[in-house]
Amino acid sequence: MKLSRRSFTAGLGAAGAASIFSPSMSFAARSSELNILCWEGYNTDDVLGPFRDLNPGATVRAESGTSDPDMINKLRAGEVNVWDLINLNQPWARGQLYPEGLIKPLDKERFMPYFERMTPEYGNPPYPMAFADDGELIGMPQRYGPFSFVVNTDKISREMAEDMGWKLFLEPDMAGRFGILTYDNWNLIHMCLTGDLNPFKPLDEAGFATFEGVAKKIFAGAKMMTDDLVAMNTALINGEIDAYFTGGTYTASPARLDGMTQIRGITPKSGPIDGKGGVVWAEVTSLVNNPDASPLASDFLEFVQKPEICKAVGFAEGTYNPVAQMGDPQVFKLWDTDELDAIQWDSLEEESALSVEYDSVADYDKLMEIYTAARRG
Amino acid sequence: MQQRERRLGLLYAAPLSLFLLLTFLAPILLVAGFSTMPEKVFSLTQMPDFSAYRTVLEQGYWKSVAWSLFMALLATLILLVICWPLAYGMAKVFKRFTLVLTIGVVMTLFVSENIRLFGWVLTLMKGGLIEGYWRYWTGQGFDAPLYNGPIIVFGLVYVYLPFMLFPLAQGISMVPDDARQAAYDLGASRWQILKEIDLPLAMPGIMVGSLLTFVLAAGAMAESKLLGGRAIITIADEVQTAFTYGQNWPLGSALAMVLIAIIGTVAIWAISKADLDAMMGRKS
Numbered sequence: 159m160k161l162s163r164r165s166f167t168a169g170l171g172a173a174g175a176a177s178i179f180s181p182s183m184s185f186a187a188r189s190s191e192l193n194i195l196c197w198e199g200y201n202t203d204d205v206l207g208p209f210r211d212l213n214p215g216a217t218v219r220a221e222s223g224t225s226d227p228d229m230i231n232k233l234r235a236g237e238v239n240v241w242d243l244i245n246l247n248q249p250w251a252r253g254q255l256y257p258e259g260l261i262k263p264l265d266k267e268r269f270m271p272y273f274e275r276m277t278p279e280y281g282n283p284p285y286p287m288a289f290a291d292d293g294e295l296i297g298m299p300q301r302y303g304p305f306s307f308v309v310n311t312d313k314i315s316r317e318m319a320e321d322m323g324w325k326l327f328l329e330p331d332m333a334g335r336f337g338i339l340t341y342d343n344w345n346l347i348h349m350c351l352t353g354d355l356n357p358f359k360p361l362d363e364a365g366f367a368t369f370e371g372v373a374k375k376i377f378a379g380a381k382m383m384t385d386d387l388v389a390m391n392t393a394l395i396n397g398e399i400d401a402y403f404t405g406g407t408y409t410a411s412p413a414r415l416d417g418m419t420q421i422r423g424i425t426p427k428s429g430p431i432d433g434k435g436g437v438v439w440a441e442v443t444s445l446v447n448n449p450d451a452s453p454l455a456s457d458f459l460e461f462v463q464k465p466e467i468c469k470a471v472g473f474a475e476g477t478y479n480p481v482a483q484m485g486d487p488q489v490f491k492l493w494d495t496d497e498l499d500a501i502q503w504d505s506l507e508e509e510s511a512l513s514v515e516y517d518s519v520a521d522y523d524k525l526m527e528i529y530t531a532a533r534r535g
Numbered sequence: 536m537q538q539r540e541r542r543l544g545l546l547y548a549a550p551l552s553l554f555l556l557l558t559f560l561a562p563i564l565l566v567a568g569f570s571t572m573p574e575k576v577f578s579l580t581q582m583p584d585f586s587a588y589r590t591v592l593e594q595g596y597w598k599s600v601a602w603s604l605f606m607a608l609l610a611t612l613i614l615l616v617i618c619w620p621l622a623y624g625m626a627k628v629f630k631r632f633t634l635v636l637t638i639g640v641v642m643t644l645f646v647s648e649n650i651r652l653f654g655w656v657l658t659l660m661k662g663g664l665i666e667g668y669w670r671y672w673t674g675q676g677f678d679a680p681l682y683n684g685p686i687i688v689f690g691l692v693y694v695y696l697p698f699m700l701f702p703l704a705q706g707i708s709m710v711p712d713d714a715r716q717a718a719y720d721l722g723a724s725r726w727q728i729l730k731e732i733d734l735p736l737a738m739p740g741i742m743v744g745s746l747l748t749f750v751l752a753a754g755a756m757a758e759s760k761l762l763g764g765r766a767i768i769t770i771a772d773e774v775q776t777a778f779t780y781g782q783n784w785p786l787g788s789a790l791a792m793v794l795i796a797i798i799g800t801v802a803i804w805a806i807s808k809a810d811l812d813a814m815m816g817r818k819s
Contacts, residue, residue: 225779225780227779227780227782228779230782231778231779231782234577235577337764340765342776342780343780381682381764382681382682382764382765382766383764383765383766384760384761384764384765385760386760386761389653389656389761392656392657392660393660393661395662396660396661396662396663397661397662398660398661398679398681522782523575523781523783526780526781526783527594530594530768530773530776530781531594531595533765533768534595534596534598534599534768534773535598535768
């Protein structure tokens with residue numbers, strides 16, 4: 159074939175046009191495509207590899223987000239056409255995604271039996287945050303963990319930290335000795351708890367004033383702030399700081415698995431919400447309301463319930479977390495002693511009992527405004 | 536004939552111009568559109584009320600803007616002073632060694648900025664490369680010079696060095712040696728030569744280098760997050776927070792527009808001063 163400059167240019171134009179129109183053209187091929195938007199762990203080869211082997215010829219893609227709001231933004235910005243599954247912390251599916259029509263219900267007949275094999279917190283009764291107000295099942299729980307704060311127990315004993323709870327960070331002699339992990343949505347919750355406020359209920363003016371006072375004091379006392387858990391653990395290990403505000407099994411486990419078991423997630427023994435001061439997160443994976451849904455999405459959700467895949471999800475690179483499926487002895491036996499110690503299995507049940515469910519913050523916008531202003535100094 | 540050629544040229548350039556216009560301008564227009572929307576909406580279909588700009592003014596965001604601009608300015612000035620002798624050497628003295636230096640500096644750009652900055656954290660932190668060895672040898676430790684304002688400026692200087700160095704070297708190479716020698720012959724001092732010959736003739740390079748560094752540094756955030764422990768919250772950090780944790784796209788867009796307006800004004804002013812044609816070796 160003789161390629162003239164004219165035909166080359168025309169070809170380029172055609173290729174350009176194809177790239178613009180390809181999303182709609184690819185609809186026809188969705189049956190062998192799966193796109194997953196998730197926290198890190200589901201996107202590893204240990205999880206995706208075996209699923210790809212089961213579905214040869216399928217294109218399975220997973221992208222990890224850095225925060226729940228980041229991932230929700232993608233769906234809001236019109237990417238419901240792109241993603242098939244979304245994996246987020248527990249409040250969003252029930253509170254925002256399902257009411258806004260961004261996710262859709264799961265087949266109860268297919269998925270309800272899996273709750274029977276979960277740990278009691280998630281299986282009996284089936285985890286309420288996985289259900290919408292209308293009773294539909296809107297996601298499957300898997301990883302979870304208490305998330306309050308972290309200390310170096312060589313410097314601050316576990317007992318003292320648990321007894322003092324959040325007030326530890328208001329102690330004058332703690333100034334300059336702690337860091338703040340800037341998972342901002344979590345910090346709003348934790349700063350409310352520090353001020354004996356319930357972040358999940360609307361606050362009055364006095365509540366906002368208390369929150370502002372706490373936020374200012376904690377920001378002023380912090381030696382460092384980062385959203386990087388590795389940097390935070392490093393500072394804790396090398397003695398730069400003795401504790402960090404906002405953290406838990408999720409952030410402490412990598413250091414603990416490396417043998418630094420003095421790094422420990424702490425759940426306060428008491429607090430303002432029915433006597434509880436700790437918070438526990440759990441991830442819920444939901445089906446995105448994709449107009450051209452992939453049939454592989456539900457298959458994948460069922461696939462991650464397998465024991466070896468539960469382990470791969472719980473022990474992915476980066477952070478290590480318990481999974482609700484550990485209630486099944488077949489799953490539990492895959493964890494060795496060091497791995498159980500890394501996720502603080504010894505106190506997990508007790509810590510979960512002292513924690514309330516992570517939820518949407520009632521006055522999020524106003525608190526965020528006060529928080530960012532206090533952070534600016 | 537000439538007119539026809541010009542029309543053909545325009546015609547040929549049209550598809551690419553249109554593409555560039557779309558890819559460069561469309562995102563900015565989208566951000567501009569969002570910045571006028573009522574706060575907390577996620578579509579452009581609402582009635583514009585510019586309330587996000589009021590929030591920017593009322594809630595002290597000017598502090599972050601001021602800090603970012605101040606640190607960017609400081610980093611640019613420091614870089615100018617550091618890079619001048621180095622760029623002079625590259626343009627006039629080092630000869631073949633210039634290539635080695637160029638490759639060395641360019642190679643740092645192959646590694647992600649975050650990784651390089653984290654390398655500095657590991658070097659400077661307590662128990663890190665410097666303090667760890669110092670304590671091992673002397674038994675005396677000291678606090679890490681991290682998590683404060685000056686270290687953020689250090690990070691900016693480190694990261695943006697190539698963006699000042701190369702335009703500056705290019706600018707200095709435009710200074711004719713004859714002019715300097717003539718000035719010497721006429722009895723000018725070193726200071727006079729720098730002030731009267733080198734600086735004015737290398738000005739395009741100085742302007743381009745300063746502009747690149749300033750613009751990039753003003754929008755930087757990794758240095759504050761990694762080295763500075765967010766001791767100072769930069770405007771880019773505020774934009775990110777508004778878009779993510781804040782779930783307030785109009786506020787994030789308004790903050791971004793404020794930064795774009797400031798940087799845009801500075802850039803247009805500086806470009807109008809710099810003689811880019813002369814710098815590229817074309818006739819002005």
